[in-house]
Amino acid sequence: MRKYLIAGLLVWLPLAITVWVLHAVLGMMDGIFATVVGAAAKVLPPWGDALRGLREIPGLGVLVLLLLLLATGVFVANFFGQWWLKQWDALMHRIPIVKSIYSSVKQVSDTLFSSKGNAFREAVLVEYPRPGAWTIAFVTGTPAAEVAPLLGDGSEHVSLYVPTTPNPTSGFFLMVPKSQLRPLAMSVDAALKHIISMGVVAPNAASQAPAAAAAPSDPNPIG
Structure with missing residues (x-):
């Protein structure tokens, strides 16, 4: 009985979690749409009933937001749209408090999602949280110019993100010396799957073979 229950759980659990995540995302998008429609109904009282009725249509908020994102992407992809985007950024950077939040979020999103960004481009091994214990980390760049000179012996340092699991x-x-890192041949996606699964989902053989040469048993870490 236990064997059959576990077999059934393994079939339905991934599907249930996938549906739960999608439901949460779609619910959030519908919530944003409902807020916008509610605000528009107050600004345009003659159209209030019609606008509030739109909130009752399932999935309309998701469709509208996707179309809005697509239209925005098309708009900012040309010279005229780029000019307006620069004006908007300049305006947001003049508003106290807002400018700190906006600029920080924009820098992170540009780094993560832009094709010119360099976040999570490489997976490496690093000793953490103590000598002899190794974990997978992702190289995110180099320390800031003000920080780098204060890091000690003058060796080259890199910035790392060490994710938690699951x-x-x-x-x-x-921020650690580059000489203490050991590169991995696995892709960032494969490393993320390995971390999220708590090591249960191993990278494929093609990714594991090159990484084995730089495993923790190697007495000479790369520089």
């Missing part, structure tokens, strides 16, 4: 959206930011 939730990689939280983690730790470290």
Whole structure:
């Protein structure tokens, strides 16, 4: 009986979690749409009943937001749209308090999602949280110019993000000497799957073979 229950759980659990995540995302998008429609109904009283009726249509908020994102992307992809985007950024950077939040979020989103960004481009091994214990981390760049001279012996340092498991959206930011890292041949996607699964889902053989040469048993870490 236990064997059959576990077999059934393994079939339905991934599907249930996938549906739950999608439901949460779609619910959030519908909530944003409902807020916008509610505000529009107050601004345009003659159209209030018609606008409030739109909130009752399932999935309309998701469709509208996707179309809005697509239209915005098309708009900012040309010279005229780029000019307006620069004006908007300049305006947001003049508003106290708002400018700190906006600029920080924009820098992170540009780094993560822009094709020119360099976040999470490489997976490496690093000793953490103590000597002899190794974990997978992602190279996010180099320390800031003000910080780099204060890091000690003058060796080259890199900035790392060490994700927690099974939730990689939280983690730790470290600055360590590059000589203490050991590169991995696995892709960032494969490394994330390995972390999220707590090591249960191993990278494929093609990714594991090159990484084995730089495993922790190697007495000479790369520089």
